[in-house]
Amino acid sequence: MSLPAYNFAYLDEQTKRMIRRAVLKAIAIPGYQVPFASREMPMPYGWGTGGVQVTAAVIGPDDVLKVIDQGADDTTNAVSIRKFFAKTAGVKTTTATREATIIQTRHRIPETPLHVGQVLVYQVPIPEPLRFLEPRETETRRMHALTEYGLMHVKLYEDIARHGHIATTYAYPVKVDGRYVMDPSPTPKFDNPKMDQCPALQLFGAGREKRIYAIPPYTSVVSLDFEDFPFERYRHPGTCALCGATDTFLDEIVTDDAGGRMFVCSDTDYCETRRAAHSPPPLAGEGQGGGSAAGAAQEASPSLPLPSKRGREEQDLKAAEHD
Amino acid sequence: MPGQAIRLDPAIASQAAFRAVMDAMSHPGEVRTFATTVRAPAPLNPAAAAVACALMDFETPVWLDGPLAAAPEFVTWLRFETGAPVVAAADAATFAVIADPLAMPSFSAFALGSHDYPDRSVTLLVQVERFGEGEPMRLSGPGLARPRGFSATPLPADFIARLHVNRALFPRGVDIILASDDAVAALPRSVRVKRESD
Structure with missing residues (x-):
């Protein structure tokens, strides 16, 4: 005892x-x-x-x-x-x-x-x-x-x-x-x-x-990369539907059974912090650019290359072994 | 209460000592002060004794330098507190405890690991009197945002040269934990060392 x-x-x-x-x-x-x-x-x-x-x-x-x-x-x-x-x-x-x-x-x-x-x-x-x-x-x-x-x-x-x-x-x-x-x-x-x-x-x-x-x-x-094929930091070209971030890694969320879906930050704490700093929170759709998120959006990556043909890569990622 | 963890002091104390060593190892040359109630018989100082208790056990053969091996009370204490086997062959040891750094053997007397298993190498626990005195070194490498100065005394006159050779062996080599009475600092094999004057 x-x-x-x-x-x-x-x-x-x-x-x-x-x-x-x-x-x-x-x-x-x-x-x-x-x-x-x-x-x-x-x-x-x-x-x-x-x-x-x-x-x-x-x-x-x-x-x-x-x-x-x-x-x-x-x-x-x-x-x-x-x-x-x-x-x-x-x-x-x-x-x-x-x-x-x-x-x-x-x-x-x-x-x-x-x-x-x-x-x-x-x-x-x-x-x-x-x-x-x-x-x-x-x-x-x-x-x-x-x-x-x-x-x-x-x-x-x-x-x-x-x-x-x-x-x-x-x-x-x-x-x-x-x-x-x-x-x-x-x-x-x-x-x-x-x-x-x-x-x-x-x-x-x-x-x-x-x-x-x-x-x-x-x-x-x-x-690892090659001189003529340098490493590229891939990000799905989208905007977080909750906080409007355009520089975070996104999760795809299926919202109904009619093909509805939205993209949200995979980092929930970062997203919530940004939403708390925003007033009122931005609506889904257009990006807010993150400019008004005081101090929250410090990850400076405006120069990220955003290739458009690789949307499936994110799904590949989801298929990764659960660990 | 069933399912309720009780904070046993030895568990907390060894965690604190380990954390100081881990921080020191992640930031080479940074001196980490920590409080400990561990006391070993002479000639080992309290911080070195706390590190020994936190890291050594029956799985880690320990080599002791002359002054320590010649102190039966200390050897009994180490055996009792840690259960570590004390070995005479330096190259068979996982840890080597050095109370008199000026007389410490060459690094090559110890296990340096193999290319396949570089982790199978010795960790030297070296007792020093003070940090911030002695021949100034310039450290750089993993753990350091920019080069930093470091010194401790006493250390062998050719200590920097020995560290050079150690770095050249990378990924093989020895890792060093330096302990004063109440603080530790570390020189992992990854560190690059220069004489401050170079």
Whole structure:
């Protein structure tokens, strides 16, 4: 009765030490996947067991936790994980990106710029960027050791040969600090530039695949590309129907069974903050340009190329494996 | 109450020590002060003792330098508090604790990891007296928005040269946690170091 059913933040201390040692090595070798003894968690693989273990090892009683799933604070996965830590660690939780000290994320980077001292914890399904090109772990390990990344460029080249452009839209491979090629987890490539020189520490946890990797703050993260086919930050050419943002990553929402649909910001906190700043909120349809959103629309990207023929890419993204 | 977590002090204390080390490792050369109630027998200082308790256990063979290995009370304390096996072979250790930095062995005496598994390398826990004194270094690389100055004392005279060699080995190499009485700083293998005067 008086004994706790579990340790602070659920995991036992020995497990936390093991994860903490892996996290430190991951930070010291940016982009390298450190094997760790992933534990069974009270949730199935694919629901963020890697991210949860990393968060549990890092979190302290003074932390403020935010959890997002595809940018949203209010989806099942996000709500469950937030409650899990509120219960097992007694920490304060928030949906506000600015207030959070730890943000666990599934497949998005918040639109609000992160700041020094924050930790972004990614849930990762397949940590190995070369896995679909070379299934053998022994071989991919050797390829990383030798910086042998030609195969990845061949893959991107085949995209161009087939589609006329690099058709990879999510989990777009990056090179970290000029050394390791890394899978940023299935985030849309729209988010890739946010990883470069990010002031926050980025930790990646893959529970099923038993890997932890990291990008320290202020580290160079370059999306792989070619001189004549440079990386393009893809954004669906639309306007958020709720807040009028023209510079955020959008989700398509089906509104009826007669083909009705609308696009809204995938980052719910960013969208709500903008709507709170707007008065009255803009109606669906025409973009408001975001000019009146005091301080909210800091993500400066007016010069984004907005190719028009790639609307289906976003649907491809949705088809990504649920993790 | 069933289902209610109780905040056990050791869990919170080791989290605080780890977080200081994680912050230090993510921002090379930044000195992180933290409070700890952990006290080890001489000659290890409190911050280094707290880091040892937070990171070492039965899975991590530990190598001790001369002054530590010669202090039976300390060795007993370390074995009791962490359960870590103390090993005589430096290259078999996951952690090496160094109380006398001036006499520390060359990095190559320790496990540097392999190209396939660069994480299988030692972490050096080096006790220093003070930060902000000693030969000034200029650090840059991951974790640093712009180059920053760093110094600690005492450190070997050829410490910067050793760090150069360590960086050249990347992704292999050693990672270093420096601990004064109440603060830590880190020099991960990713850091680029220059003499301040160069």
